[in-house]
Amino acid sequence: MNEQTPILSVSDARVRFGEVVALDGVSLALSAGECIGLVGHNGAGKSTLVGILNGGLVPQEGRVEVSGKAAVQTAGWDVATARALGLRCVFQELSLCPNLTVAENARLMHEGLAGGAWRARARALVSKTLDEIFPGHGIDPRATVSMLPIARRQMVEIALAFCDAGTPPGIVILDEPTSSLDAGIARQLLDHVRRFVAAGGTVILISHILSEILNTATRIVVMKDGRVVADRPAAEFTQAGLVTAMGTAGREQARRLEGKGRGEVILTHAPAVGLPFEISRGEVVGLAGLAGHGQTELLRALHGRLSPEWRAHADPKVAYVAGDRRLDGVFDLWSIRRNLTVGALPDLLRRGLVQPEAEDRAAADWKARIGIRTPDMGLPILSLSGGNQQKVLFARALLTRAPLILMDDPMRGVDVGTKQEVYEIIRAEAEKGRSFVWYSTEMEEMELCDRVLVFRDGGIVAELTGASITEEAILAASFLGAA
Amino acid sequence: MRLTPDMIRLAVPFLALAVLLAGVFWLQPRAMTYSGLNLLFNLAVPIALATLAQMFIISVNDLDLSMGAFVSFVACVTATFLNDAPLVGALILLASIGAYAALGVIIHVRQLPAIVVTLGMSFVWTGLAVMILPSPGGAAPDWIRSLMTVRPPFVPMAIVASVLIALVAHLIIARSTLGVLIRGVGGNERSVARAGWSVLRARAAAYALAALFAVLAGMALVGLTTAADANIALRYTLLSIAGVILGGGEFVGGRVSAVGAVVGALTLALAGSFLSFLRLSPDWQIGAQGAILILVLALRLGLDAMERRRMRA
Amino acid sequence: VPAVADTSDSRIALSNNYAGNSWRQAMLTSWETVTGPAVAEGVVAAADAFTTGENSATEQAAQIQNMILQGYDAIVVNAASPTALNGAVREACDAGIVVVSFDGIVTEPCAWRIAVDFHEMGRVQIEYLAEHLPDGGNLLEIRGLAGVFVDDEISAGIHAGVAEHPQFEIVGSVHGDWAQDVAQRAVAGILPSLPEIVGVVTQGGDGYGAAQAIAAAGRDTPIIIMGNRQDELLWWSEQKAANGYETMSVSIAPGVSTLAFWVAQQILDGNEVPKELVVPFLAITQDSLAEDLANTPVGGVANVEYTLEDAQEVIAGAM
């Protein structure tokens, strides 16, 4: 295995979307048997680079070359060519067909399944790959994808990328594959990545969870503002070094304020299953446990209970930060500004009409406060990178005057620097008396909460407070069902 | 066994059909005979075919507002050209299937709303039909006529035909790769494209399949009525949409069922018969059709509620 | 000829394909007023009326098949299409059911037809205009629903009339779909680009709308052939009183459904009835206007209902 012979390379790629320069001369070479960790702030251009490698996006300048063959002109590099070469992609947004079964999705992804009795073969293949990567996954290949919780969909998508149906996978690109997975499943995936790479495969791993990158990648490529700013073996990086390279100033971690007294109770809730609970003023309550054990359902139920269905209230009781932003977060046709202000509409109205100045002011204010990377808040929301869209959703909720904010894994795809800023904002708002209910798949975020409710099988099984909130305690509760 | 939402969706049309059939038998025991069943259902055969045609369009998230006009056009061609000069007739019908595929291409390439394009096409098809048959007439080709009036042993033709076309359509849409691809386009067009498929070709294929079934619908219709006119099947547009929905299909997301669509079409046809056996006052006969449509769809709600109660228990 | 069979056990059904205009409503009402007493007196056992939602041949075919199942002895049908019901009508005949069609007739030979000479109805309009406007001139034609037999026939009659009287020229022709608002809209749209017109030929019920559109365009009122609607007759009589306006009015009487009823009853009774019967259309002239207007319900259509004797007379006349 010769590290110096790249099997696929992109050189000097430039991509512009209107005013936005997404890639500004990026070169990247992939060799067999390596796992490249690709990191960078939100909007650095990672997903755009993936698009080029995958053949779905033609850069305005630059070329893609494949080893062993005559150089492939960019024009000749398309999805079909890439797939025939064994290149597979797991995209940042889930991209299965929700109305089809797992096996049917496999058929669409793999030309190799063509021919008679493809259903049986597809089922067998998916099951085999899932068993290999995620032992004990419990996914029926006959299930319709829309019936699966988001984490399982992610697992299916990953398995489909690693399937061998005729063309073995050679290069697998994983764009934030762990963003919806809990720690255990994520570990299974990363173990598989290591095995795959050891067997001579190539992986590009994109993640904002730096420990994953540091533990899994053999080489780390850091992107910043559409350029590659560092490209070195993983061993040469430390967490702090990586953060510095990304250009986000290494901040001090936000910490929980110990010993804060609990304010008046603003809400009590007794769900059908599990323990009841209450929320006080100024409290940050975490919802923990394995993904898909009822946390999102609880948030929805709370929101359904508190937000009006028939008439808008001048004083909203609750605001919601969606996790699945494509499904229940962004409004595709609208500008960033409108997306941001829609939650606080009653505050922007005078005699039923929207006041444009008030709206502009609110938008400019939050653009600065939360660092939304865009030249103009009037641009369409979809021109933002995934993480920046998530910031807008966050700002939407904070802009309201709601005393309670429900957050459904709101940091999905948000880069480390921004995360720290958001943590501080949450903290500051909590000081001012707002309460947060915060579901997250990331353990360290749970450690920021005043109190954590651990879920299992659709209900709350344990409550941890203060210093007892530790990774071990949460894991113990979510597996054993009791603290 | 756990009922999945998919199964509930399919159970509704079957249940509705069963209830209506029971009602019809109770009101009119004569319907329980071989020829009775044939009389009840034979005009549902073309409706079922048109409903399947609509289903193919709906499965790629489009809607065809020209279905009725197109079936009328096909009926006019069948009763004239196909009868007098079979070769020319067949060529015209083939060309019309090609036209549908081309529509699919245009709609895809230019990202046009299918509703508007097919709205425009409904004028075009009606215009062509009026030019072919300015006043009603023509005659069904003998072979179609005898095919539609054949009397197989034990089970009447209408039932045999319905089962057969449901089966064929099911194989196409649910079992074949093409069917998976078409539904995939309805479910998530982008991911289908990212897997290296041509969404353009998939959409064109869906439209061509729709046209094929619509052509069959027009021919079957003429076989039953023996002659055609330019407005003969205008009702099929709404009937076919209602049939797909009744059969558990959804407007977006590629969720359709061929068996459901056929059963939905039969249910709609039977609802009309049920009402005439009730002998309502003519003033309310139209309104009763609406009421029955609502009742049948309310069944789904009932089943859903039942299922939820069971899950809680 | 004395009746050879008794019809007191017979059941007759009316199959109607459309109920969405005043003509059809008057037709259904006439059916009720005449068959109600007939059933009460035991002339027939039942005379049920059935209507389908929209004007659809396929739905009507299904309706006829249902009537076969219900075991009616005779089916009286106003058909959506002269040909598209032939399959169902054939099945009814095969089941021994008497089928009588009227207004919208069917071509299937086993059925009886009570036809209106629609062709003639178109021709007399030109005839009348030729009498009143010997110099001829430009005409506007308002047609019905494209692709429907009645529309084609009346229009053919009008054009035949124009061929006979070449001093007339049809300078504009629009489809009003037999709906007041569609006709009014179509006329208003073509009117500005037409030269002066001396007459408007219609298919029934569009006269008032045409008069309105012409008035709105600020033109002189030409001779507009009316279609026996009460609002048309009222407008005409107002004009007549004001400035001696002259025109004529023709249409088929909705009560022809009752003739069809009696014909069916006579056939069931075993009487010989020819397959083809022709009923005259109902014409209203300058002289009969006052009387006919008085006899027409407000907002309705001029009508004639038939008794058994009237029917026997019509049958005898056709023998």
Next chain:
Amino acid sequence: MTFLRMTASRPWLWAWIAAVAVFGITIAATAGASAAGLAQAAFTFAAFSVIVGLGQMFVITLGPGNIDLSIPATMTLAGTVSLKLMDGQEAMILPGILVALGIGACVGVLNYTLIRALRIPPIIATLALSFIVQSTAIWTNRGLRVKPPESLASFSTGTLWGVPNVAIVAGLLTIAAWVLLERSGHGRRISAIGQSLPAARRAGIPVEGVRLATYVLCATLAGLCGFLLSCFSGGAALNMGAEFLLVSIAVVVIGGSSVAGGNSNVPGIWGAALFLFLVVSMLNTYGFGAGPRLILTGFIIIAVILAASARGRTAA
């Protein structure tokens, strides 16, 4: 280039361009003599399409699958009942209008109730309800044509400084609809729901209330249109709304609103309504038979949509 940029930001321009072109071709037949008359007729009849089109536009903006097929039946019922109630008496005009609007509002509430309570797709729910409404219209007066009060008849057929009164009414409604949609919070909410219902729910929008209000608004406009139309044409007919089923949808989509929801276009409705009227006038004027006329109408509609989409491409 500037032209393209101009049309890109104003998708409604295409409908207007088409309308003006067709107008030009029509009056060319008479060397321009008929321009004023034709324009007046066009605005008169377009006004009715605009009134129902506005309602339909709000409903379509609510997102995929939302459509109101009960418009024709509502128009018929509102027209027949209110004219029967007024029975030609001047004193009953106000109750007549209120009854027409009330009938519309009731149908809207029923539509929404069916959609929500029975979870039926709107296309089916409104279709089914329209049958019932139509039956009610038949039952109430069996198609008798009652004349409107004299002052209403002359108002609806009259003009003010050459502009048809009905067009003025429709114009005022259009302005109100524009403000509602583009400037008000309610319009924002409708658009949000149209883009994504779950997202709207999560953003704290009272979705059910907004949807109810929208269906009621649409049916109320249909009731008003039925009332005006029957006054205009001298009485209500049972089939008077039939045409407006397709017309109400066509003016919305030809006018540049997105059938996928969330994005609507008020000025385009006028362009499209004028265009649809003028196309038929043009083809009638040039003496086309029914067949070719229908075919050309179809192709012209598709051509307008194609032209409008070419604009979409260059803008991207």
